[in-house]
Amino acid sequence: MRIYAVVLAVLLLAVVLAVRVAYARGELTHVTSHSAPAPAAVPSGSTADSLALAWRSSDRPAGGTPVQDGVVVSYDAHSVHGLDARTGKLRWYYTRSDQTICSVLQQDATTIAIYDRHGNCDEVTGFVSATGAVKWSRTMTDNGITEAASAPNVVLTVARYSVHVIDNAGGLDRWNWVAPDRCSVDRALAGSQGVLISTTCGSEHRLVLRGLTSDELKWSVTVPRAMVPVAASAFLGAVDPDTGILHSYSDAKGADTPSGQLGEPAELRGPLAGLPRAATAVEGFTSSGQQLEVLWLGKLYSFARSGTISWSAPASGPATVQGPDVLAAAGGSTVQRLDGRSGQPAATVALSPELPAGYRAFGVGNGLLLAGTDTRMYQ
Secondary structure (H helix, E strand, C coil): CHHHHHHHHHHHHHHHHHHHHHHHHHHHHHHEEEECCCCCCCCCCCCCCCCEEEEEEECEEEEEEEEEEEEEEEEEECCCEECCCCCCEEEEEEEEEECEEEEEECCCEEEEEEEEEECCEEEEEEEECCCCEEEEEEEECCCCCCEEEECCCCCEECCCCEEEEEEEEEHHHHHECCCCCCEEEEEEEEEEEEEEEEEECCCCEEEEEECCCCCCCEEEEEEECEEEEEEEECEEEEEEECCCCEEEEECCCCEEEEEEEEEHHHHHHHHHHHCCEEEEEEEEEECCCCCCEEEEECCCEEEEECEEEEEECCCCCCEEEEEEEEEEEECCEEEEEEEEECCCCCEEEEEECCCCCCCCEECCCCCCCCEEECEEEEC
């Protein structure tokens, strides 16, 4: 009995010490957070003709749609922040002192933060965007540093050798595709027709189309060089960076139909190289019900279902689609609301002070949120 008691005591001590070590090294000791009640909704309204800078944060804005339910989601190296859309004041935060942030996305009232753990972007936490309350947490199997983008209901992550789609509401896998041996992933673009993936396998290059939410390989075709996916909604399209020619691919088998020259290779080379490895098609519908997909490559291009260019327009940053209109910074001190059918300016908003290039504009009540290298609210 004495031996039995000693063994039990030793085991109990070992368990206590193991728990203390796990706790000391675990997530909880490195997390500080604060949630808050949801703020009052910002009343809807038409954007004013002239706006001034109301507040500015050095935080990066979340990808996807950074403003939702009266909260602007932003982040720095270790923390996710929920800022009051009216005042810019901090409402909620979630900080991991032991890990740095790879990506933060806001979509469909859910904020997703992806943290770097030991060189892998695989620690993921989902929050209620309005309050900062934790909805779910998980560890993914992604190896290496990833880039991420959000589409309705899903999050797309792209690593050097894999493409992963998870559900943003609960964090569950939709699918996880690993490139074949000796192949790497160049880029992936998510749209309503699926996820268009560009891969390189030694001297061979391929385009792969997978379902957006289903674990389905639709087709895989060989292409002459590393094509750049640019459309996955109105049509399936990629640009040949050496020729500037836009190619359209059938959704059934990937049959290739050149659609015309998007631009001169020398002019497109920089903008194409600047596209993110993980991206989401900017899509919507015009007032007449026509499908709308917009791409920014130094200027805006709107695509028709045939793969031809419906219109182009000057812009200093990527566009957003709000209702039947396209919203884009026009450079300097203006943001334009373009008619989705024609690309003609329907309204021009003057900003003070001027805005640097590369910002996306989102309508918030009578004002605008400008998302770029920092976060700015004009009212």
